[in-house]
Amino acid sequence: MSSGAISGPARAGGGRDIPAPAARWRDYLGENGVQKWVFYIPVVFFLLFFAAPMALTVVWSVFERTQFWMEPGFTLFAYDNFFSSARAENYLFSMLHGAASVVIAFAIGFPIAVFIRRRVTRVAQHRVILLFILPFMISELVRVFAMRPVLGRHGIVNSLLMELGVISEPITVILYSPLGVIIGDVMSFLPFMIFAGFLALEAVQNYIFEVCDDLGTGRVRLFTHIILPLAAPGIFAGSVFIFVNSLGVALVPTLLGGPGAVNAGLIANQAIVALDFPLAMAISTIMIVTLVALLYIGHRLFDLTKVLEPIS
Amino acid sequence: MTQSSDIAVEVVDLAKNYGPVRALNSVSFSIEGGRYYALLGPSGGGKTTLLRLIGGFLRPSAGSVYLHGQDVSHLPPDRRPTSMVFQNYALFPHMTVERNVAYGLKLLKAPPGEIRDKVERMLGMVGLEGYNRRMPHELSGGQQQRVQLARSLVLERDILLLDEPLASLDAKLRKDMCLELKRIQEKVGITFIHVTHNQEEALTVADRIAIIADGELVEEGTARDIYETPRMRFTAEFIGDNNVLDGVVADISDGRATVDLGFARVDVAAHGLPAARGDAVALSVRSELLRIVGSGQDPEASWQLIPATYVEAIYLGLTISHLVRLPDGTEIVARVISGERSEEEFEPGSEVTMGWPGDRARLHVA
Ligand SMILES: Nc1ncnc2c1ncn2[C@@H]1O[C@H](COP(=O)(O)OP(=O)(O)OP(=O)(O)O)[C@@H](O)[C@H]1O
Ligand SMILES: [Mg+2]
Numbered sequence: 001m002s003s004g005a006i007s008g009p010a011r012a013g014g015g016r017d018i019p020a021p022a023a024r025w026r027d028y029l030g031e032n033g034v035q036k037w038v039f040y041i042p043v044v045f046f047l048l049f050f051a052a053p054m055a056l057t058v059v060w061s062v063f064e065r066t067q068f069w070m071e072p073g074f075t076l077f078a079y080d081n082f083f084s085s086a087r088a089e090n091y092l093f094s095m096l097h098g099a100a101s102v103v104i105a106f107a108i109g110f111p112i113a114v115f116i117r118r119r120v121t122r123v124a125q126h127r128v129i130l131l132f133i134l135p136f137m138i139s140e141l142v143r144v145f146a147m148r149p150v151l152g153r154h155g156i157v158n159s160l161l162m163e164l165g166v167i168s169e170p171i172t173v174i175l176y177s178p179l180g181v182i183i184g185d186v187m188s189f190l191p192f193m194i195f196a197g198f199l200a201l202e203a204v205q206n207y208i209f210e211v212c213d214d215l216g217t218g219r220v221r222l223f224t225h226i227i228l229p230l231a232a233p234g235i236f237a238g239s240v241f242i243f244v245n246s247l248g249v250a251l252v253p254t255l256l257g258g259p260g261a262v263n264a265g266l267i268a269n270q271a272i273v274a275l276d277f278p279l280a281m282a283i284s285t286i287m288i289v290t291l292v293a294l295l296y297i298g299h300r301l302f303d304l305t306k307v308l309e310p311i312s
Numbered sequence: 313m314t315q316s317s318d319i320a321v322e323v324v325d326l327a328k329n330y331g332p333v334r335a336l337n338s339v340s341f342s343i344e345g346g347r348y349y350a351l352l353g354p355s356g357g358g359k360t361t362l363l364r365l366i367g368g369f370l371r372p373s374a375g376s377v378y379l380h381g382q383d384v385s386h387l388p389p390d391r392r393p394t395s396m397v398f399q400n401y402a403l404f405p406h407m408t409v410e411r412n413v414a415y416g417l418k419l420l421k422a423p424p425g426e427i428r429d430k431v432e433r434m435l436g437m438v439g440l441e442g443y444n445r446r447m448p449h450e451l452s453g454g455q456q457q458r459v460q461l462a463r464s465l466v467l468e469r470d471i472l473l474l475d476e477p478l479a480s481l482d483a484k485l486r487k488d489m490c491l492e493l494k495r496i497q498e499k500v501g502i503t504f505i506h507v508t509h510n511q512e513e514a515l516t517v518a519d520r521i522a523i524i525a526d527g528e529l530v531e532e533g534t535a536r537d538i539y540e541t542p543r544m545r546f547t548a549e550f551i552g553d554n555n556v557l558d559g560v561v562a563d564i565s566d567g568r569a570t571v572d573l574g575f576a577r578v579d580v581a582a583h584g585l586p587a588a589r590g591d592a593v594a595l596s597v598r599s600e601l602l603r604i605v606g607s608g609q610d611p612e613a614s615w616q617l618i619p620a621t622y623v624e625a626i627y628l629g630l631t632i633s634h635l636v637r638l639p640d641g642t643e644i645v646a647r648v649i650s651g652e653r654s655e656e657e658f659e660p661g662s663e664v665t666m667g668w669p670g671d672r673a674r675l676h677v678a
Contacts, residue, residue, distance in 0.1 A: 204405075205401040205402065207398040207399075207400075207401055207402035208401075208402060208404065208405075210369055210389075210396070210398065211396075211398070211402050211404075211463075213368075213369065213388065213389045213390065214369075214389045214390060214394075214395055214396050215415065215419055215467070216388075216389075216390025216391070216419055217419060218419075221419070225415075226404065229406045230405065230406055
């Protein structure tokens, strides 16, 4: 009926099988035309900007090193180089720092997320969460650099503590030390934990908390039995973000770590500066493998897809 | 359970303000133990507020709540003999049906064997045996509400509070669940307080109904009284399909009043209502009691008659509504069962006479 109405004018013009220009145009835009392909744009985007670079990273890591670049071939020299040098050990240390940052960020950030979800009125919650985005408006370099006058020997923290009489000597382990790197990571990436934790908790209906009041769950068990399991996927997502960043962002150990401080990102940077591209690629490949392994473990632990399914 | 009194819930001068908003305005009433009680009223009337005050989810701004004669106004929900069933999405999404129901008992440190037996019995009671291992998202809305019911009942507290428990179910399922709720309440024998804005739901489940509107308890009574003999004009307008006519008392004597509707005078029982000559009053007649008196028919002497103009018939399946307009412009409805009486046909615009049996209209002074 309706298609007849559309092709009406064309039929009046003569040829029954030739659709009117308007109808043809509709076809191009219709479900079998552009619309059908629009859905593939994300796929193309993914292939172009995510899959391809990752594949190239892996491929390049086994290429032969040349003086300024590399040439096709197959050698595990870069991996051998990585594992037989101090780099492997540094990498492990970097993972350890990452894990410590995650744990501290959880201990600080998750309670903040719970607080915002439970104690801030519903309308204000998103505004409060947005506050935590503000630091991201500042260049990361500036942000990390700004930690120096805070944590330094004569920095704000030390002056304050000495003023209060808590300490008599400045604390020096909080800057230019592994601890400094961890503090830097936590301060830089804490919002990830707050966001992810809050988003997970936001999906939890208020009724759930009231049921707990009704049953007499109590604070501690509310946290361990209800909040923690329901927020687990969010916590995991936030943890992965923080872990990956503390592994990969070279800025933090460079500015806050003192001599010899490295993380995986910095090792790769150093390899690039030394024009050892296969080595840089090998380190990146190892980072990719680490991340995939983490995601796999997380998936097995929390069954991410299932927990995130709608409740009803 | 049966302590000094048979009164399960007593609310005295209970009021609640949300900041400047007065949600509940000094309400007092009591509920006998073992009753199925409905709080019925329009949206925003304060039903949820009242229920939450009884359950302990809100603190009263004034007044007190007594449960079994004991002042519980300052006790938290878990220390009261009440349990709440919420509208929806209130199951723990990460626990199976069985764990959801068992959770409250686990918190009470009941022995595992006992927990298993009770949970099993409760799931049987709500018709969900065999669903133990399902997750909430694998259940339909009606099933989720059954699990909630089981989770509350298993605690064996003797007042169950239900806040629009069926609101998110479709009409058919809601009807089934109403009967189911009623059956379960009769079986367990505890007090149910059920909040709803659906009058059919309230009439189906409840022994007694309280009408709550604008933060006030408008009227309270058995389901039948509320439906058939509402005292308040508001109740008449809210419940059933009442035609409400405004008028002035022209004469009152011997428990009967003559009401001047402006275009006609009708006689109505006054039942000792505090009305005097000249008072503005209202009259309500349920639409199924109102008849179009055909020209050939001769109504009994006790019938009250008023003139009207026929507007249209609206077919509603079970019933047909005849819409007529009174001389003062108000439209009223006479409802008949489809096909019951020889399908009377009226021309829109034709003059008709409306009538009702003399004792079936209600007088409302407020
Ligand atoms: N947390 C709150 N803050 C401010 N006002 C509130 C709050 N909760 C309820 N109110 C107001 O109190 C009044 C009564 O609300 P209540 O939820 O008790 O109504 P209700 O009868 O349950 O309505 P419904 O049938 O829509 O659920 C309403 O005017 C409502 O706007
Ligand atoms: Mg409500």
